[in-house]
Amino acid sequence: MPRDITPLTGLRENLILQEEKILQAWRALVPPEQTLLAESLADSVRDLLLLMYECLSGIGTEAGTDTRHLAYQIAQQVLEEHDYQTLINVFRDALQEAVMDYTALTSGDAARNLIAFFTIVTDAYWLAYSDGLRKAIRHQYRERLSNELRVAKRIQQRLLPKVIPQIPGWEIAGRLVPALEVGGDYWSVKHYANDGVITCKLADVTGHGIGAAILVAAVKFISGGFYRGAPSASWVMERTNHVLVVETPSDIMVTMVYTWIRPATGQITLVNAGHGPVFACRDGQVRTLAPTGPALGLLESRYSEVELQFRPGDILFFCSDGIIEARSRDPAKAREMFGTERLHEVVCGFSHLPAAEIADKVVQTAIDFSGTPNDDMSLVVIKRVSDDA
Known part of the structure; x- marks a missing residue:
């Protein structure tokens, strides 16, 4: 007109x-x-x-x-x-x-x-x-971020165990559910058959993206490299910490749980560098395992060990804070977190199931509670199922 x-x-x-x-x-x-x-x-x-x-x-x-x-x-x-x-x-x-x-x-x-x-x-x-x-x-930033996240996820996935050791009398399961913004979580398990030892660990690096993924890869290989000839699990943690203190920026922090499992005797040696939650479950009862030293990369430190004697039915569980700090998807309860109490109930409530199914129950319950995770959710379940070894 x-x-x-x-x-x-x-x-x-x-x-x-x-x-x-x-x-x-x-x-x-x-x-x-x-x-x-x-x-x-x-x-x-x-x-x-x-x-x-x-x-x-x-x-x-x-x-x-x-x-x-x-x-x-x-x-x-x-x-x-x-x-x-x-x-x-x-x-x-x-x-x-x-x-x-x-x-x-x-x-x-x-x-x-x-x-x-x-x-x-x-x-x-x-x-x-x-x-x-x-x-x-904004488009360039999203494109760069998308590329970075693809690389970070690829690094993160390649750090995960390709094969879980099959040890008579024992079950080990781990899960990692990456968030949209990839963090620095990883878990690993390795069987040193000649030594009669299984090492199992879970680490969480501060930060997100490709930087965190690269650092967590370094932590995996550094700690793994110190195992050979190590006099104790705590010595491995101390040497790993020393490298991170010397070689990484002061604002970098890594929490890690590191275990030596001796299937033949049922003994588990655990070192906890500022990580939580970590707990054992026996007959429906929870035993919380506190850190045995500070997070890695902060300062030179000594680490103590916790000795656990496992019998059939016992479970050792540790996970990243992405699970316990997941917030409710219900708008009316947006400030409510998944928390350790709910986690204890799930693990001990399903302790009769195989380790892999316990791991799946924890992940599913956490996602049902929070929806799409805002932080990586990683966990490890170690269960002794019989005296056979």
């Missing part, structure tokens, strides 16, 4: 001719392969020109709003296919030259209205350009 143009002396008679001049100038800016785009924008430019003539007689609220909206749309269309210089050319060739021949014919009020019109158009153009920059930056 064409707009009603307020007649102005010397302008009305030349409007059609001036429109054609502007459209020709606009078409000259656009490459031949962009013909359809040029025609589409030509219509918008013509409408903006009509708004300009309307505004010469006084910019009302409606005209000002229409001008801002249309100028923003034109700028968006131009910037989708071209650069900011082309946008400036549209402003210059399609608008500024349109009034050069008529400036002398306008009154002082009309001149002020013209300046106000150009100010609105310029602001709208700049807003579209700024919005485009922000959109591009």
